[in-house]
Amino acid sequence: MxxxxxxxxxxxxxxxxxxxxxxxxxxxxxxxxxxxxxxxxxxxxxxxxxxxxxxxxxxxxxxxxxxxxxxxxxxxxxxxxxxxxxxxxxxxxxxxxxxxxxxxxxxxxxxxxxxxxxxxxxxxxxxxxxxxxxxxxxxxxxxxxxxxxxxxxxxxxxxxxxSEGADVAVPVPARPAPRVAPPVVDDVAAVLASGEPAVLFLGGDAMTAEGQLAAARVTAGTGARLMSETFPARAARGAGMPELTRLPYPPEMAIAALAGTKHLVLAGAQAPVHFFGYPDVPGHPVPEGCTVHVLSAPGEDAVAALQALAERAAPDADPVLLEAERPELPSGELTPRSMAAVVGALLPERAIVVDEALTSGVGLAELTSGAPPHDWLSLTGGAIGDGLPMALGAAVACPDRPVLGIQADGSAMYTISALWSYAREQLDITTIVCDNGSYAILQHELERVGAASDGERAGQLLDLGGPDLDFVALATGMGVPATRATTAEELADQLQKALAEPGPHLIDAVLRR
Missing domain, CATH: 3.40.50.970 (Thiamin diphosphate (ThDP)-binding fold, Pyr/PP domains)
Incomplete structure (x- = not known):
């Protein structure tokens, strides 16, 4: 061959x-x-x-x-x-x-x-x-x-x-993730027993259901706070899971979230740093005087480490878990928060949510936390344009599960041709485009780096108007049925219909400018 x-x-x-x-x-x-x-x-x-x-x-x-x-x-x-x-x-x-x-x-x-x-x-x-x-x-x-x-x-x-002359090779056996040594677990347990303010910081495979439940036992028994990476690769979420706060993206909010922490314990995560450097702002949110402890490094078995830590530090503790709860369907103006409420009210069980909402994602985590169990995929590296393709791959991997993409408008255009592959493969993907007509995240960054400008030329580089993007036309031109929602009621009606029908759908959610 x-x-x-x-x-x-x-x-x-x-x-x-x-x-x-x-x-x-x-x-x-x-x-x-x-x-x-x-x-x-x-x-x-x-x-x-x-x-x-x-x-x-x-x-x-x-x-x-x-x-x-x-x-x-x-x-x-x-x-x-x-x-x-x-x-x-x-x-x-x-x-x-x-x-x-x-x-x-x-x-x-x-x-x-x-x-x-x-x-x-x-x-x-x-x-x-x-x-x-x-x-x-x-x-x-x-x-x-x-x-x-x-x-x-x-x-x-x-x-x-x-060229001829090749032959098939035998697969190389996969190596299991290395286990954390017991003395490491003992050291972390002693730190958490000190009573000093501590945060158990999760990432990687610690974000599975098993990892989070073990971590919640630890925090319930020790009083430590539970927090995760800002953009975990995959997170189990929903009713029956612990409440897990993500480290905020804006530097000032991340610094405030970790203020007063004396011990930061990493499980499957690296010590957090800000995405960018800013004038007169430290490069990371870890406070001075805080000691960083590595329970498990990325690539090590974080689930086993957390389970061992729970047995060592909190053997009799029960995790505090979220009750099933959904927001009421909103009405009126379509804003990022009302959009999030619609998603939280209608999110199907076992859904896969692909989140590239960026600045339009305000309220999404909060208003979906009590929804039926689901998985959440995030933009890990910050290179925008991953949302539409990730949804494609997730749907191919899990054809029996609904995929819901929450997609910012500007980053959608990086890889908009993914919609054609959705249609060709007839994948069960519903995409909500957060259509605010701008690179809103860059408007925030312009101010954060101290370069705020009211100038017309600067504004043109952040504005997606003139001409406006027509996502309904773009989607239908690639074989994906599409509608446009301008109110919360319209979004709810269109999302219910899209989720009920097999195959791909796109909803252009026109948000308040």
Whole structure:
């Protein structure tokens, strides 16, 4: 068999049976080999950033990697922002990038670039297959590397792909996450027993239901506060879960949230830092005099560490859990808060919420906290344009669960072509576009960095008007049924109908300017 056939068969045997693709000439033998390995599901996207973001969303929900197929260095560059988000979320992902045939590289063809160097900026593992006999083993190693929570990029020269002489490789057994040593648990238990103000700060796999419930036992028995990363990759939420405060995004609010803390205990998370530096503001919200303790580092088994800590520090404590509660359906003007109330009132059980609402997300966490159990996916790396692709990947991973995307208007335009893939695959995704006609988050940042300006030219770079974006037309033009809501009542009616019908839908929620 040729290299492409061996690669795909090895990926499938290793559990990677979905590939989000935007291929080109150098990947055509991979494309042809899909007919020889029907167990690999290939999902076409119209932009590489959709492919990489979809692979991110898929892996977050499936718990195992998807593959991407990208065309040379420029194709990978188009997908780089969402590879960045995947890296920040420790998403397992196998990134296959085609390259020129080995004999052609020395000619410096127009699409020639240093793929390996660019891949290294977002990948924890990079390898170039140098012969067809190597491809399958390289693919097995890539899956094993990705399973540890990283992006594994395999560069596949075109002639290695088309050449015969390859064979399928045996998958590399996955290694379980390392356990935290008992003395570490004992040390943290002693810190929490001191009675000094403490915060148990969660991230990574600590945000699963099991991790949060164990953490809530700890806080119930020790008096520590429970808090999480601002943008966790995946969080279990809803009735029956503990109340979990996210560290706020604005620096002044994050600093206030941790004020007075003497001990910050990290479980699956890194010590928090602000997204940006600001004049006369410290780079992180951890107060002076606060000691940071690592219960489990990212990549270690945070759930087991929290369960061990609960047994050690709070053996008889019962976690305080949220009761089932929904807001009343609002009426009147459509604002970010009334939009959040509609979502909280109607959110289906077992829904997957993909949150890229940004500034329009005010009230979403609060008003959905008592909704039926659901999962929440966040923008981990801050590179906007991940929401629509992540919803695509999540829906492919979980076809029996409704997906609800809450999507800011400006960032939607980065990867709007994801809607075409929704329609082509007939995925059960409902998208609410938070249409406020501006890059509102940048208006806030303009003031926060001390560069506030009332000038017309500065304002034009933050305003999405002139012409206004028509999301109904954009969606219907790509095969997704779409409606427009201008009041809370209209949004509620349209969301109920969209959730009741299979397939994709988009609602353009026109918010108060």
């Amino acid at each position: 040729n290299g492409a056939q061996a690669l795909i068969r090895t990926l499938v045997d290793a559990g990677v049976d979905v590939c989000f693709a935007n291929p080109g000439t150098s990947e055509m033998h991979f494309v042809a080999a899909l007919d020889d390995v029907p167990d690999m599901r290939a999902v076409l996207t119209l932009f590489e950033g959709v492919a990489t973001g979809a692979a991110d969303g898929y892996a977050r929900m499936a718990g195992r990697p998807a593959a991407t197929l990208l065309h040379l260095g420029p194709g990978m560059a188009n997908g780089l922002a969402n590879l960045h988000n995947a890296r920040r979320g420790r998403t397992p992902l196998v990134n296959v990038v085609g390259d020129h045939a080995r004999s052609h590289k020395r000619l410096d063809a127009p699409l020639e670039s240093d793929i390996d160097a660019v891949a290294g900026t977002v990948s924890g593992w990079v390898r170039r297959s140098l012969a067809p006999e190597d491809v399958a083993a390289d693919a097995a190693d890539a899956v094993a590397a990705a399973a540890a929570g990283t992006i594994a990029t395999l560069v596949l020269p075109a002639d290695v792909s088309w």
